[in-house]
Amino acid sequence: MSVDPTKAKRATSTLTWAALFLGDQRDGITLLNMQNVFLVTSKSYSEKQAGVMFFIFGLSQFLFQTPAGHLMDSSDRKVLILGAAAVATTILTLITVLFAQDYGENFWSMCFVKLLQGALTALIPPGLNSITQGIVGTIGMTSQVSRNEMMNHLGTAILLFAGSLVAYDHYPDIGLLFIMSPLACLGFIFFLSKIRPGDIDHAAARGLSKQKKTDGSGQNADSLSNVVRDPILVTFVVIIFFFHLSNATILPLVMQTLAIANGRIGILMSAMCIIIAQGCMVGTAKICGTYAGIYGRKPLFLIGFFSLPLRCALVAFLLHIKDGYDDDGGGHPKWVDYFTLSTQILDGVGAGVFGTMYVLVTSDISGGTGRFSLILGITTAAMCIGGTISGYLGQALAQDLGYCKALSILGGMGLFPAFLYLFIMPETLEKRENESETSIGEAQPLLTSTPV
Numbered sequence: 001m002s003v004d005p006t007k008a009k010r011a012t013s014t015l016t017w018a019a020l021f022l023g024d025q026r027d028g029i030t031l032l033n034m035q036n037v038f039l040v041t042s043k044s045y046s047e048k049q050a051g052v053m054f055f056i057f058g059l060s061q062f063l064f065q066t067p068a069g070h071l072m073d074s075s076d077r078k079v080l081i082l083g084a085a086a087v088a089t090t091i092l093t094l095i096t097v098l099f100a101q102d103y104g105e106n107f108w109s110m111c112f113v114k115l116l117q118g119a120l121t122a123l124i125p126p127g128l129n130s131i132t133q134g135i136v137g138t139i140g141m142t143s144q145v146s147r148n149e150m151m152n153h154l155g156t157a158i159l160l161f162a163g164s165l166v167a168y169d170h171y172p173d174i175g176l177l178f179i180m181s182p183l184a185c186l187g188f189i190f191f192l193s194k195i196r197p198g199d200i201d202h203a204a205a206r207g208l209s210k211q212k213k214t215d216g217s218g219q220n221a222d223s224l225s226n227v228v229r230d231p232i233l234v235t236f237v238v239i240i241f242f243f244h245l246s247n248a249t250i251l252p253l254v255m256q257t258l259a260i261a262n263g264r265i266g267i268l269m270s271a272m273c274i275i276i277a278q279g280c281m282v283g284t285a286k287i288c289g290t291y292a293g294i295y296g297r298k299p300l301f302l303i304g305f306f307s308l309p310l311r312c313a314l315v316a317f318l319l320h321i322k323d324g325y326d327d328d329g330g331g332h333p334k335w336v337d338y339f340t341l342s343t344q345i346l347d348g349v350g351a352g353v354f355g356t357m358y359v360l361v362t363s364d365i366s367g368g369t370g371r372f373s374l375i376l377g378i379t380t381a382a383m384c385i386g387g388t389i390s391g392y393l394g395q396a397l398a399q400d401l402g403y404c405k406a407l408s409i410l411g412g413m414g415l416f417p418a419f420l421y422l423f424i425m426p427e428t429l430e431k432r433e434n435e436s437e438t439s440i441g442e443a444q445p446l447l448t449s450t451p452v
Contacts, residue, residue, distance in 0.1 A: 011135045011199035012144060014191050019148040021187030022086065022128065023155035034163065034177065035096060036252045037270050042174050047256070049104045051395030056111045058388025060118025062381050068122040069377020072130045073206050073221070073370070076197070082127035083192050085120050090185040092117040097178045118384075125380045126373040129359055131195065133372060134205030141363050146289020149356045153281035156274065159184055164271030207363070207372035221370025233365050233375065235425055237382040239417045240358065244386030246413035247308050249394025251277070251347060254315060257403050258337060269337065273344050280348020281355065288356040296429045297361050298421070304353025305418035311346035312411025318343070319404040358383070364428035 036054070039045040045053075072078055092113055100110050128148065136144045163177035170176050208221060227233070255270040288300055322336045358379060366375040390410075397406035 011195055012140075012147075014194045015132060015135060015144070016147050016151055018188055018191035018195070019128070019151040020155040021184050021191065022124075023152060023159050023184055034160070034167075034271070034274075035093070037255055038097065038174055038178075039100060040256060043100050044103045045100075045107075046104075047395040047399045048392075049107060050252075051392035053107075053111055053114050055388050055392040057114035057118040058384050058391060060115045061122045062118075062385040062388060064119045064122040065126075065381035065384055066374065066377040069126040069373040069375070069380070072123070072126040072373035072377075076202050078127055078131050078134070078200065078202075078205070079192060079195050079197075081123055082131065083189055085123040085127065086185055086188055086192075088120040089117055089124070090181050092120070093178060093181050097175045122377075122380075122384075126376045129363075129376055130205045130373040131200060133207065133363065134200035134202055135195075137201070137204045138207060138363060138367060142293045142360055143289055145359045145363075146285050146292075146356050149285035149288075149352070150282045152355070153278040153285060153352065155184065157278035157282075160271050160274045160278070164268050164275075167271070168265075168268050203370075205372065206370045207366045207368065208370040224371075224374070227369060227371050227375060228378075230365065232426060232428065233378070235420075236361060236365065237379060239420050239425060240379055240382040241386040242417040242420070243305065243308070243354070243414070244383045245390045245393070246312075246410045246417070247350065248387030248390035250308075250312065250315075250407065250410060251344075252391070253394055253398055253403055253406060254340065254344070256398075257319065258340065269341060272341055273347075276341065276344040277347040277351065280345050281352030284349055284352025285356045288353060288360075292357065292360055293429070296427045297357055297364065298425070298427045300353055301357045301361070302418070302422055304350045304357065305414075305421055307346045307350040307353075308414040309411040309418065311343050311350065312407045312414060314343045314346070315340060316404050316407040316411065319407065323402075323404060361428050 036050050039050050039053070040047065072081070075081060095113055096110060099106065104110075129145070132144050132148060133141055159180050163180040166179065167174035167177040206221065251273060255273050258269040258273065292300055318336055318340045322340075359376070362376050362379045363372060366372040369375070394406060394410060397409060401409075
């Protein structure tokens, strides 16, 4: 089945608005970093307790990510599954906020909530991207993934800005900021429900080539053993893991340094960390969508990778200055906090590039295999387990060695995936160009020029 171009154009418009309200749910959990701040500042959790909770969440998401990708490849009810997952993660976020007790008295109950949430939210990344590819085809992925990412980041920035104002008004009880989560979920479900079953070409969603579709109507997808033996995929998975091992915990650590040291205004500064980064990510995603098909994936991806150690070095230097003032007993000047906040521009570059490019590279690698969602599940699983270990590692380093040393160590670790991508990972756009001649969904190239 192929999707009618007129229907596809309407469906992509609807998908774009759905992506706005999805916000940071695309990573599988709503307001993740604000939950860390909430638990540490309002519920008196230790950094290690917060780290353990989100380690359990990430481990659960890792275990279920690849099966979730397989489910999305094999199911024709992608919209229903994605909508149910979004509702589920919103409910479990509210349960965390409403029932978490002071000093972690019901700590293990909250860990069980995160265990369930990780399993359910593993469906979100492959769900959104398989629906996207099923609507626009492989040729339209560069433009539409960029558009999705732009709207995701814009939605997150709006969500956090409104929530931070509520949190500031009700400080120190900042739990009311999470009212934004169900409101955003309602908007997402509204637009998602407007995508009709006939809008999605499920063969294109899987990345099946025309030959495989003709020979077996989708039954001739590559075997799992063939998929996991692809050396390019293995290399990319390793790179993703080590990038998130060093990157995922940096934002929560920066937010906590600002929240703990600045009281009520610190909550606003913590939220601004995300808002600044998300605002920059909108522009970064746009740039990736415009130039990833011209200059290739590798040059843009390298900018994102090397922005991580640079960011860590700057934050560690600023925290060193801050600690020197505080040790003298006079208190540090506010410009240190403002400069620390400004380093989130680099987060916007790094995360903005990664969020767009890892989906495009995965789509390149999976072209013609019929296993797009499965392979996306594998790459996202690498991201999840790296981020999971990072969440605990970063919090433990901060508690035992201090925030400055923790960020210095994480920045040094970030150099490894950057050099690995530079010297070992090939350019994958060439593979996509070769596959595009036989890919499903070629009737939609006009969508790539749709204005954002």
